[in-house]
Amino acid sequence: MQSHTIESLPRGFVYGGMVAGIKKSGKLDLSLIAATGPAAAAGVYTRNLVHATSIDWCRQRTPSQEIRGVVVNSGNANACTGREGEENNQRLAALAAEKLGCHPNQILVLSTGVIGQQLPMPVLEAAFPRFPELAGTPEAFHTAADAIMTTDQGRKVASASFTHQGQTYAVAAMAKGAGMIGPNMATMLAIVTTDYPLSPNEAYTAVRFAADASFNQISVDGHTSTNDAMLLLSSAVRDEASPTDQDALWAFQQALEDCCIRCAKLIPADGEGATHLLNLHVHGTLGDSEANQVARCIANSSLVKCAIHGNDPNWGRIVSAAGYAGVDFNPNEVELRLNGHLIFANGRPEAFDAATVSRSMQAEFEVAIDLKLGPNGGSARHYASDLTVDYVRFNSEYTT
Amino acid sequence: MQSHTIESLPRGFVYGGMVAGIKKSGKLDLSLIAATGPAAAAGVYTRNLVHATSIDWCRQRTPSQEIRGVVVNSGNANACTGREGEENNQRLAALAAEKLGCHPNQILVLSTGVIGQQLPMPVLEAAFPRFPELAGTPEAFHTAADAIMTTDQGRKVASASFTHQGQTYAVAAMAKGAGMIGPNMATMLAIVTTDYPLSPNEAYTAVRFAADASFNQISVDGHTSTNDAMLLLSSAVRDEASPTDQDALWAFQQALEDCCIRCAKLIPADGEGATHLLNLHVHGTLGDSEANQVARCIANSSLVKCAIHGNDPNWGRIVSAAGYAGVDFNPNEVELRLNGHLIFANGRPEAFDAATVSRSMQAEFEVAIDLKLGPNGGSARHYASDLTVDYVRFNSEYTT
Numbered sequence: 184m185q186s187h188t189i190e191s192l193p194r195g196f197v198y199g200g201m202v203a204g205i206k207k208s209g210k211l212d213l214s215l216i217a218a219t220g221p222a223a224a225a226g227v228y229t230r231n232l233v234h235a236t237s238i239d240w241c242r243q244r245t246p247s248q249e250i251r252g253v254v255v256n257s258g259n260a261n262a263c264t265g266r267e268g269e270e271n272n273q274r275l276a277a278l279a280a281e282k283l284g285c286h287p288n289q290i291l292v293l294s295t296g297v298i299g300q301q302l303p304m305p306v307l308e309a310a311f312p313r314f315p316e317l318a319g320t321p322e323a324f325h326t327a328a329d330a331i332m333t334t335d336q337g338r339k340v341a342s343a344s345f346t347h348q349g350q351t352y353a354v355a356a357m358a359k360g361a362g363m364i365g366p367n368m369a370t371m372l373a374i375v376t377t378d379y380p381l382s383p384n385e386a387y388t389a390v391r392f393a394a395d396a397s398f399n400q401i402s403v404d405g406h407t408s409t410n411d412a413m414l415l416l417s418s419a420v421r422d423e424a425s426p427t428d429q430d431a432l433w434a435f436q437q438a439l440e441d442c443c444i445r446c447a448k449l450i451p452a453d454g455e456g457a458t459h460l461l462n463l464h465v466h467g468t469l470g471d472s473e474a475n476q477v478a479r480c481i482a483n484s485s486l487v488k489c490a491i492h493g494n495d496p497n498w499g500r501i502v503s504a505a506g507y508a509g510v511d512f513n514p515n516e517v518e519l520r521l522n523g524h525l526i527f528a529n530g531r532p533e534a535f536d537a538a539t540v541s542r543s544m545q546a547e548f549e550v551a552i553d554l555k556l557g558p559n560g561g562s563a564r565h566y567a568s569d570l571t572v573d574y575v576r577f578n579s580e581y582t583t
Numbered sequence: 584m585q586s587h588t589i590e591s592l593p594r595g596f597v598y599g600g601m602v603a604g605i606k607k608s609g610k611l612d613l614s615l616i617a618a619t620g621p622a623a624a625a626g627v628y629t630r631n632l633v634h635a636t637s638i639d640w641c642r643q644r645t646p647s648q649e650i651r652g653v654v655v656n657s658g659n660a661n662a663c664t665g666r667e668g669e670e671n672n673q674r675l676a677a678l679a680a681e682k683l684g685c686h687p688n689q690i691l692v693l694s695t696g697v698i699g700q701q702l703p704m705p706v707l708e709a710a711f712p713r714f715p716e717l718a719g720t721p722e723a724f725h726t727a728a729d730a731i732m733t734t735d736q737g738r739k740v741a742s743a744s745f746t747h748q749g750q751t752y753a754v755a756a757m758a759k760g761a762g763m764i765g766p767n768m769a770t771m772l773a774i775v776t777t778d779y780p781l782s783p784n785e786a787y788t789a790v791r792f793a794a795d796a797s798f799n800q801i802s803v804d805g806h807t808s809t810n811d812a813m814l815l816l817s818s819a820v821r822d823e824a825s826p827t828d829q830d831a832l833w834a835f836q837q838a839l840e841d842c843c844i845r846c847a848k849l850i851p852a853d854g855e856g857a858t859h860l861l862n863l864h865v866h867g868t869l870g871d872s873e874a875n876q877v878a879r880c881i882a883n884s885s886l887v888k889c890a891i892h893g894n895d896p897n898w899g900r901i902v903s904a905a906g907y908a909g910v911d912f913n914p915n916e917v918e919l920r921l922n923g924h925l926i927f928a929n930g931r932p933e934a935f936d937a938a939t940v941s942r943s944m945q946a947e948f949e950v951a952i953d954l955k956l957g958p959n960g961g962s963a964r965h966y967a968s969d970l971t972v973d974y975v976r977f978n979s980e981y982t983t
Binding site: 229511 | 633
């Protein structure tokens with residue numbers, strides 16, 4: 184997998200990463216994303232009841248207009264670690280606050296890696312004084328992005344910018360994980376920075392919508408991790424009392440979602456053993472949520488994922504997965520297209536040339552599944568990796 | 584996988600199977616299960632919106648006290664076949680009715696195999712006159728059971744009997760599928776016969792409870808097929824007006840569920856490529872349905888299934904799968920046992936010897952996962968196959 188790079192960076196943020204020594208591999212494992220002044224920040228977090236102490240810490244401190252930085256450690260998820268884990272999380276925030284010259288409550292903490300093990304605090308205590316100087320450059324951003332990865336094969340970053348009334352704003356996203364969900368690894372993290380002015384509430388609304396359009400629409404194996412989190416930080420805090428420019432906010436939301444979708448797709452594309460990225464478009468339902476429910480059901484079907492891996496235009500697995508999603512539709516109104524080829528309509532398979540469709544699947548890493556369920560306006564997009572022998576090997580040939 | 588046999592058979596039924604010629608392999612592919620008089624019959628059927636025409640046929644005709652037989656063809660599911668498929672299903676019922684000397688409405692039809700292809704009607708027309716004589720013997724029962732299989736490796740049958748007030752009653756079950764869910768194959772079928780007297784409504788209640796305790800508690804990959812069905816037939820129709828012997832009915836229900844659970848477990852045990860059967864017991868929840876929801880979530884986690892395949896006591900994957908099941912519990916009250924070894928409690932992993940637990944998993948085909956979520960009385964059992972390289976190979980190395 185190639186390592187991606189960004190093209191634009193928002194004003195008001197500096198970044199850095201280092202080898203603290205948490206990972207035995209000696210790879211980058213500690214990241215700082217810092218605002219040069221107080222930033223508006225909001226997050227969406229894993230809904231898993233079993234979650235890391237860092238998730239509770241962030242939930243209690245967002246939305247906010249006082250955040251100064253995010254500290255991320257990789258290699259240890261600090262989940263299922265009890266009271267000692269909570270204290271270690273607090274100390275991690277204090278160490279980052281000391282480095283950035285602010286209060287620990289202004290620091291958000293994210294951890295990712297092995298669960299059920301305590302953070303190596305002496306290692307972290309020794310690391311912070313050695314932390315390299317932070318910078319607002321693409322190189323520093325990439326180092327920070329590399330330091331949040333665990334078993335990822337490639338860096339996951341994306342950026343977008345837009346101009347409104349002569350002023351250019353930028354959005355930059357870094358993410359890790361979900362691909363190569365490792366043994367006991369807690370997976371998806373995303374941190375997005377922008378210089379578009381946002382109030383804390385606007386940041387919260389923006390991050391929720393953006394998550395639903397991007398990081399909530401990807402899957403490798405449907406297993407929700409204990410540490411999933413997505414944070415949005417704006418270096419330009421907007422006063423809630425001043426009037427909102429709805430056009431500018433709309434342009435920002437478009438840039439944010441565009442950036443997040445591109446970054447999010449890198450995760451299933453890097454899925455452990457993945458040979459194809461499924462690009463699922465389900466539409467024609469009453470509402471978007473129904474389309475979403477069907478898309479998830481198809482994306483989580485092992486049989487569908489195996490068929491895509493085998494370049495097999497297996498309409499039966501796709502249509503029957505839609506049928507058990509719990510959404511009402513008329514099978515006779517269903518139309519299924521694979522890479523643009525109509526293969527199922529009017530309740531029956533179409534007369535299509537299986538070899539041609541199979542060849543079109545073989546030729547592309549991304550396979551497009553377009554499923555129309557009826558005449559209505561609901562729709563959803565979902566991105567998933569296929570299921571391969573290598574996925575099973577990686578996730579079973581490990582023994583604690 | 585060994586082929587199982589039955590020990591007792593209910594009075595009032597005869598069985599048979601033959602090579603009709605639907606399967607290119609030349610294996611048995613047509614079954615008849617016939618009552619010697621009108622039988623009480625009830626069924627539970629797939630909830631998939633995309634389902635076979637035979638499912639509609641059976642739904643419209645059960646519960647009933649007039650059923651004379653069940654005809655099952657394997658090798659072709661007659662699903663997604665439109666109006667022509669409906670007519671072929673009717674004709675199949677008519678052919679069986681002619682053979683058994685009854686009205687087509689007294690025949691239940693089940694089909695299993697490839698979907699989206701029309702039944703080879705000339706082949707079936709030619710087969711029925713050659714159908715061997717039916718018999719009420721274990722050999723004939725086994726032949727009928729063999730003829731409903733598709734890609735199953737072994738026969739799936741079980742029987743039970745009980746004595747009430749000096750009278751002995753029998754229950755016999757045959758099932759197919761779910762194991763080796765093949766390309767476009769429509770999967771689980773079960774037919775249970777008994778001579779315990781039942782009214783149609785009693786049969787319906789009995790089959791629903793038995794399905795929930797057995798065939799609804801198994802999974803290979805969580806993909807609900809288009810043709811799943813379970814039928815219960817009693818050769819002794821009980822008049823609804825006469826008083827029910829509750830003790831006898833209770834004894835019958837126990838025998839029925841015992842027989843069905845043993846038969847149902849054979850399906851994930853024969854799961855494509857399966858090296859382990861997961862025996863999941865989730866308990867301590869407020870109600871059974873909550874326990875069931877958690878059990879299904881764990882059983883459908885690819886990460887859990889890979890870990891079991893690798894003999895890896897990976898508590899993190901199991902506990903985190905429970906955490907995203909949508910059921911409320913306190914992680915600090917969770918206790919997880921693997922093959923009897925306590926490996927997680929009080930929100931943290933226990934100090935256990937991973938090598939010992941791993942060896943205990945390696946030694947047994949059936950691996951016991953016992954998950955206590957709290958102090959309450961709800962519980963559920965679920966049986967699932969693990970996820971192996973062979974499963975992925977089988978389901979991806981096929982191209983239409």
